Amino acid sequence: xxxxxxxxxxxxxxxxxxxxxxxxxxxxxxxxxxxxxLAAWRSVDLLVxxxxxxxxxxxxxxxxxxxxEVVARLPDGIExxxxxxxxxxxxxxxxxxxxxxxxxxxxxxxxxxxxAGKRLxxxxxxxxxAGGPVxxxxxxxxxxxxxxxxSEHCAIHQCLRSGVTDANGCTERVDRLVxxxxxxxxxxxxxxxxESVSLQEALNHxxxxxxxxxxxxxxxxxxxxxxxxxAHELFGVDYDDIEVVVHPQSIVHSMVDFSxxxxxxxxxxxxxxLPIGYALAYPDRIAxxxxxxxxxxxGRLDFEAPDTETFPCLGLAYAAGxxxxxxxxxxxxxxxxxxxxxxxxxxxxxxIAEVLEECLEQHDGTKATSIEVVVDVDRRSREVATSIVNxxx
Ligand code: MG
Numbered sequence: 001x002x003x004x005x006x007x008x009x010x011x012x013x014x015x016x017x018x019x020x021x022x023x024x025x026x027x028x029x030x031x032x033x034x035x036x037x038l039a040a041w042r043s044v045d046l047l048v049x050x051x052x053x054x055x056x057x058x059x060x061x062x063x064x065x066x067x068x069e070v071v072a073r074l075p076d077g078i079e080x081x082x083x084x085x086x087x088x089x090x091x092x093x094x095x096x097x098x099x100x101x102x103x104x105x106x107x108x109x110x111x112x113x114x115x116a117g118k119r120l121x122x123x124x125x126x127x128x129x130a131g132g133p134v135x136x137x138x139x140x141x142x143x144x145x146x147x148x149x150x151s152e153h154c155a156i157h158q159c160l161r162s163g164v165t166d167a168n169g170c171t172e173r174v175d176r177l178v179x180x181x182x183x184x185x186x187x188x189x190x191x192x193x194x195e196s197v198s199l200q201e202a203l204n205h206x207x208x209x210x211x212x213x214x215x216x217x218x219x220x221x222x223x224x225x226x227x228x229x230x231a232h233e234l235f236g237v238d239y240d241d242i243e244v245v246v247h248p249q250s251i252v253h254s255m256v257d258f259s260x261x262x263x264x265x266x267x268x269x270x271x272x273x274l275p276i277g278y279a280l281a282y283p284d285r286i287a288x289x290x291x292x293x294x295x296x297x298x299g300r301l302d303f304e305a306p307d308t309e310t311f312p313c314l315g316l317a318y319a320a321g322x323x324x325x326x327x328x329x330x331x332x333x334x335x336x337x338x339x340x341x342x343x344x345x346x347x348x349x350x351x352i353a354e355v356l357e358e359c360l361e362q363h364d365g366t367k368a369t370s371i372e373v374v375v376d377v378d379r380r381s382r383e384v385a386t387s388i389v390n391x392x393x
Pocket of ligand 1: 150
């Protein structure tokens with residue numbers, strides 16, 4: 001039976017890891033949430049199955065060549081949109097949009113949702129990282145709200161609620177944000193250990209089950225680097241005041257240090273349904289407990305400094321963040337190319353950071369003044385990164 005709740009949700013990127021987990025949250029909270037649209041790139045089978053269960057008003061298939069197949073397989077009464085224009089159209093028709101699109105392709109969803117003055121549950125960190133300079137002004141659109149669906153940023157969002165808020169809604173008395181990192185599958189390994197690691201090893205994440213792109217990003221610590229930029233964009237904290245600490249158990253999801261020496265942390269088992277539910281319900285909370293800790297059996301919680309020699313991507317992300325302007329967009333695009341080359345077995349794991357370092361040196365300092373400029377920077381960086389990957393043979 002389709003959910004019947006009052007809050008309408010557009011779920012864009014419904015067939016990926018965050019998309020399917022969002023539907024698990026909605027399934028558990030049927031009296032509260034209703035899926036009004038679903039969008040997927042080309043996973044027709046799963047999209048049709050989801051539409052049959054949740055009975056949205058509209059479904060979008062982004063690859064337009066698949067439209068007729070989707071139309072033929074859906075029950076009557078569900079509108080079918082096709083092409084990337086759907087990503088800007090569907091957020092206007094829902095109370096909350098969950099942006100679960102993978103990579104830079106999620107930028108139009110972020111822009112459209114904020115422009116429509118709606119709540120954005122943002123799982124697509126790339127749109128904020130690459131598009132920061134153009135996304136930031138849209139956050140002040142009346143009614144617009146950006147709630148992160150990234151476990152670390154969800155944690156910080158919760159920790160900041162125990163701080164002091166000034167008249168402009170800015171949080172005062174924050175000394176430092178501390179992002180935790182699991183360390184990924186290669187924690188404790190040395191650079192020479194990692195010369196010949198396989199794709200399978202990189203995809204074997206110790207604590208989180210996620211899609212392939214973000215799992216590779218976790219293995220290089222680029223995911224954490226991008227999250228440092230994301231935290232800077234979301235919370236307006238200087239890079240000097242954002243620290244990364246490795247915490248292999250992934251139970252402390254991040255922390256905030258306040259001026260009086262207090263640290264507030266958010267803890268739960270690693271379960272993305274918690275940040276998804278938080279972003280949907282904020283400032284309330286959902287009734288279903290995802291990620292509840294069994295304290296008697298939790299064991300120990302360890303913390304250590306990241307190994308920035310073995311994992312240079314973390315430093316590259318800080319560098320791009322401090323450069324500002326379009327440098328994060330440039331780095332993000334190059335990273336998407338390098339990770340895809342690794343997934344396609346065209347680049348070694350250590351090659352990812354080497355390509356990114358070389359590519360970042362070629363960033364020309366363009367200011368990100370409009371979406372068109374950001375899209376152009378993204379395109380040019382992909383060209384440069386692709387030629388670096390190809391030149392390595
Ligand atoms: Mg995260």
